[in-house]
Amino acid sequence: MALVAVVDGVAGQSVGLLPLVALGPAFAGLVGSWVRTAVIGLLAVAVVCVLGVVDGLFEERRGFAAIGAVVGVTVAGVIAAVTRQRREAELANVRSIAEVAQRVLLRPVPRSAGHLRAAVSYTSAVAEARIGGDLYEVVPSPAGVRVVVGDVQGKGLEAVETASVVLGAFREAAHDEKALEGVGERVQRAADRALSGEKFVTAIMAEISPGQGTRVLNFGHPPPMIVRPDGAVDFPEPPEHSLPLGLGVHRAEPAVPFEVRFGPGDQLLLYTDGVTETRDAAGVFYPLGERAHLLADGDPQRALETLRADLIRWSDGPLRDDAAMLLLRFRRPGAVRAAADGPEEPEA
Incomplete structure (x- = not known):
């Protein structure tokens, strides 16, 4: 004017x-x-x-x-x-x-769960959305800490609804079932009832106990990444691959858990394929194993945020698929006993 x-x-x-x-x-x-x-x-x-x-x-x-x-x-x-x-x-x-619905479905994981420290990162491919078809949960139980990370086929509200069914079944079964196999079977039945046609959910469940070790169920999901104290990286594959959740009519045998070596000093990263299938401008997939050194920060959440920032930079723009990551570490032996007596002190 x-x-x-x-x-x-x-x-x-x-x-x-x-x-x-x-x-x-x-x-x-x-x-x-x-x-x-x-x-x-x-x-x-x-x-x-x-x-x-x-x-x-x-x-x-x-x-x-x-x-x-x-x-x-x-x-x-x-x-x-x-x-x-x-x-x-x-x-x-x-x-x-x-x-509010997002916080109910994907509520924040506890920073300390039993003998473990946990951190989570979620990046939705939908603009201005906090959740999509990926899911995660950490549940302390009498058998140990039970965790799940999954990826629902598809996007949008239908994928969110399916994720809520799987998470609800896992949260209930993780407290009630004595064995990890029972947790997997209950989640399988819930997914089979909720899904129809060719819809499915890939998922990985783990039970981590100080005395019994770590057992993993893999339902067609990318293998976990274990980072050793010396920087070595391992992607343990199951002896027998199981079908994803929701394909009950095609399933011949129940999923079989397998042992994974995960102890003090190691880091266990569960993730969805939105991480490993992220491409750069040249079409090269994100090299997760080569980026394991980014998890060196003493604080799990800061370490995971560093890895997430690197993933965003690699994509050179918005992610094309949801990307969820769950990082688990053993707590110091004294921290577990101190937590029983009072609030946990911050760990460097």
Whole structure:
């Protein structure tokens, strides 16, 4: 508006820029409140009146036409601003409800679970969404700490609904079942009832006990990554691969757990294929094993955030698939006993 006024004052009425003052209330209606739009519209009318008098436009119809244009655009801008503010308020309410649902479905994992320290990272491929088709959970149980990481085929609300079924079944079974095989079978039955057609869920479950070691069930999921204290990396594969969850009609034998060497000083990373299938600009997959050194930070959450930041940089843009990562470490022997007596002290 100021620029139009200056140019009009210098060039005079022959240029005919006066109606362009209406751009002020037009842009105000796009980004500001209706009150701000109305104020800027009144200011625009004042500018047109002053310039119209200076240019002598009110001796003919051009001045009144310019005022009419500014008033019309201002009214339209106010209506647009009111409509936009109402929609923004509705969207804010929907987002708040969605955030509550997200926290219920993918609630934060405990920083300390039994003898383990845990950290989680989740990056959704859907813009401005916090969850999608990936899932994770950590449940301390009498048999040890039981964890799951899974990936639902597909995206959107249907994938979120399937993830809620699998997580609900796992949370209940992890507390009740004595053996990891029982947990897997109950989750299998729940997924078979919920899914139809060719839909499925890949998942990996682990039971980590200080005395009994670590046992893993793999339902067609990428293998876990174990980082040794010396930096060596291992991706243990199951002796026999099991079908993903939800394909019960095609399953001949139940999934069989296998032992994994995971002890103090080691790090266990469970992840979804959104991590390893992330490509750079040249189409090269993310080399997770080569990036294991990024988990060297003493704090598990900071270490995982470092790895996540590297993954985002590798993708050179938004991720094309959801990416979930769950990092587990053994706590110091003294930390477990101290936790029983009082709050846990921060670990370096």
